[in-house]
Amino acid sequence: MNITFLSTLVAVGWGLSGVFQKLLLKELNSRTVMIFSSSAYFMFLMVYLYCVRKEVIPNLSKINKKLVLYFLLNGLVGILLPNILYYYLSKKSNISLVTILTSTYPIWTLIFSYFILNEKLSKNVLFGIFLVTVGILWINKN
Secondary structure, three states, X not given: OOHHHHHHHHHHHHHHHHHHHHHHHOXXXXXXXXXXXXXXHXXXXXXXXXXXXXXXXXXXXXXXXHHHHHHHHHHHHHHHHHHHHHHHHHHHOOHHHHHHHHOOHHHHHHXXXXXXXXXXXXXXXXXXXXXXXXXXXXXXXX
């Protein structure tokens, strides 16, 4: 498995997603695009679930109240609310700027991982966060 190649495919898919979203937002309001895009995602997800059901079904017995809470928080704070804002901003603004600014989420993951999961941040990671922040400030300036 080539992590670099597969990660690049993920980035290309997410990059194309922004273009498709902007095309949809030229014709429809942000709520309609978000709901129907999420519905399409859900339909594809159900097909995928069917394909991997033998891996998923044994895990169902491991889901407890704490994990249900994490699922709910992830769905609300990690998916629904950011998507509502993302589609709204994509409709009202330049999609390339919105995508760049929202792509800072790995920095937030690092920060939250440090405080919540007690993960260590190396000097290289801190320097990378600094460079990304400078880049965002530079782009936002123009």
